[in-house]
Amino acid sequence: MAAQLAPTSALSDALVILGAAGIVIPAFARFRITPIIGFIVVGLLVGPYGLGSLVKNVPWLQYVTISTPHAIEPFAEFGIILLLFEIGLELSFNRLWAMRRLVFGLGAMELFGSALFVALVLMGMGQHVNGAMGMGLALALSSTALVLPISGTHGPVGRAALAMLLFEDIALVPIIFLLGALAPVAAEGAPSLVDILWKGALVIAALLVFGRVGLPRLFAQAAKTKSPELFLAASLLVVIAASLATGAAGLSPIMGALLAGLLIAETEYHTEVEAITKPFKGLALGVFLITVGMGIDLRVVAANFGPLALGVLGVVVAKALITGLLLRLWGQGRAIALETGILMASPSETTLIVLGTAAQAQLIQPATAQFWQIVTAIGLTITPLLAHLGRVSAGRLRNRGEDMGESVEEPEGQRTIILGFGRVGRLIGEMLAEHDRSYLAIDSEPAVVRGARASGLPVLFGNIDSAAVIDRLNLEQASAVIVTMDEPVLSLRIVRKLRALAPDLPIIVRARDPHHAAQLYRVGASHAVPETLESSLQLSEAVLVDLGVAMGPVIASIHEKRDQFRQQIMAEGELTVPPRLKVTRLRD
Incomplete structure (x- = not known):
């Protein structure tokens, strides 16, 4: 009898959980309330201290409560x-x-x-x-x-x-x-802190080695199958195995999960893993x-x-x-x-x-x-x-202006939007100003914004990833958007949002490396500039000029090489992503 009841109990629990997800999230989203409160309220209602306490008197409630x-x-x-x-x-x-x-x-x-x-x-x-x-x-x-x-x-x-x-x-x-x-x-029988430390260090070292050597091969094989299901299975396998490994060593399983995420973030597949x-x-x-x-x-x-x-x-x-x-x-x-x-x-x-x-x-x-x-x-x-x-x-x-200084006067008409006003963003702003091009910059660091405003520069404070901040940019008046942050996941997310809102807007993005640049082209960047390649080109230009080569031919060859690199990166962006996986990401 117990064997027959157990599956029914599990199915009713699953019904409550999936029903909560299907009802709570849309209902609370409609009223712009976080679903976090909704899930907690559902727990109050269906738990042992809510409707669950009435199951003995009202047996049918077992199907809509967590038994x-x-x-x-x-x-x-x-x-x-x-x-x-x-x-x-x-x-x-x-x-x-x-x-x-x-x-x-x-x-x-x-x-x-x-x-x-x-x-x-x-x-x-x-x-x-x-x-x-x-x-x-x-x-x-x-x-x-x-x-x-x-x-x-x-x-x-x-x-x-x-x-x-x-x-x-x-x-x-x-x-x-x-x-x-x-x-x-x-x-009695509790493990010592020393035992946990050396076992934990050993497990973390093993995970780091596997992350550098094994993870790229694992995800490359999964990607070759062009199967999102297999890609998902590989992702869950990595996170569960890492959590079990650190848990077995006496550390917290969440430390293994965090480490697994960090290791996958270093591969070219991290965007797909995050989406799936x-x-x-x-x-x-x-x-x-x-x-x-x-x-x-x-x-x-x-x-x-x-x-x-x-x-x-x-x-x-x-x-x-x-x-x-x-x-x-x-x-x-x-x-x-x-x-x-x-x-x-x-x-x-x-x-x-x-x-x-x-x-x-x-x-x-x-x-x-x-x-x-x-x-x-x-x-x-x-x-x-x-x-x-x-x-x-x-x-x-x-x-009230008590934290960010006086309000800034935004330029009117066509202007370039600079997202991130650190070292790179500030230099771009200076070059635009030198050529009489107006711009508006956004940054989320209070110290950066205060310093820029003290110099009279048009910089606004805001979380660049916020929908409200993107709405405030007035993209219809923007001549171009330049994304300067050295945060690969954030820049991919922002480029995807911008391209969805403004299909014809030029979007120029700072990329960490060629793989990151290829990902940026896939989500809609007009130009992606890898830092590693630009450093190599600048070094080449300097050494050629010092060796006595004329400046004109050097600059021409640098531009030609840059175009070749860009074509290779764009080709790589098309060839390294399985078509079915790419469609899934672009929908997201």
Whole structure:
């Protein structure tokens, strides 16, 4: 009998999850509300504390409720793993290395600063020092699964949040070991930190070697079959294998997922992998949010509303205050510090893990752990609301001119749009101005915008990947758009959007290398300029002139060679992508 009921239970759970995805996402999108809240509300309704509690009296409700909440937890964990995998795809080892000061500087200060502040408050309320430290570290964590989909990873808010969240993910294993060391009685048979470190180092080294040697061959074979299904299978195989490997070594599985994404980001197939795995990430993340909602018992919340509200408010205010102050000390503008601080203020899904570890280590009482677990679930639920509050507050601060200086006078009529006003963008602006060509630049770094405006240059602040910013560009008045950022995934996404909005607009893009240039041509770039090739051509020009060759023939040969390279890159863009896979990407 049990064998017959189990499949029915699994099918009803699948019906609820897929029904939630099919109803929640379109309904909430119509009202411009994030579906994150919708999935959590679904979890509240169909979970064991909602309609699921009525199944004994109303048997047919078993078909529209989650009858076995623990059965879907692996899918929720898979959602978080896919999220970290997608984050890795948007990064690269070069970008991660460039962020090292943010990750290990700002990230460490934010985590330990927030933990210390919360621990001191709890100690003042009578909590024992070891228990206060455990709860401080737990509540100082912020939600990777919710924050990054809201903030992205490219704007100033997204970069700051990404750096802090990466450090928290790295610090999770040492935190758990620290709680074990503080325990009154050490757990028997627990592995030592030294064992985990050397095993983890060995696994990471093996993954790095495989990523450099094996991944390009694996995806090349999958691409040759021209089968999107096989390409998807290879992608999922890599992320699951990497997560299992780091989990078996004692590290967090999400570290393996992040590493898998970073390794694939270094290959020429990362754009296709990102496009083909994105739908699965969204669905699995929805399952995770449903499990968060199922963990909230509204009757317990109602009975303890006052203490729970004070707990949520205290954690949110403390973390927002500490994070915002640290960002100001780090040199960020007030609007960015305010928005990021409020966004990072709620606890994390990993807070539940750390609280459980602290209770198991007898650092806190089970009732105390349960109280703060409910606070964490409520905090996760209000994260989208906090994000909206942060955006609105930061927008008002910018509109008053308190963060970005005086408003800039935009040029009228035809103008060139420069996306990114760093070293490359500023030089392009100077060359346009020298030839009496008007331009308007957009950049997401407050310091860059302030410096440019102080010099009287027409530069606006904005997240370049935002639809609102692209709408503000007035593409019908643009003579050309120049994309200067050294962020391959972001530039591909922007070029695709621009080409869809303006089919005839010249789009000139900075490319990292010939493979990146080929991808840019495929998504609609008019010209893609690889940095590596331009450096070679400039060096060739310099040495030929120094050797006594006349300038005219040298310049002519450089132009001819540049045209040859461009034709080769465009041909490569057509030949290296299987037709069926290319159609899938262009539709996205």
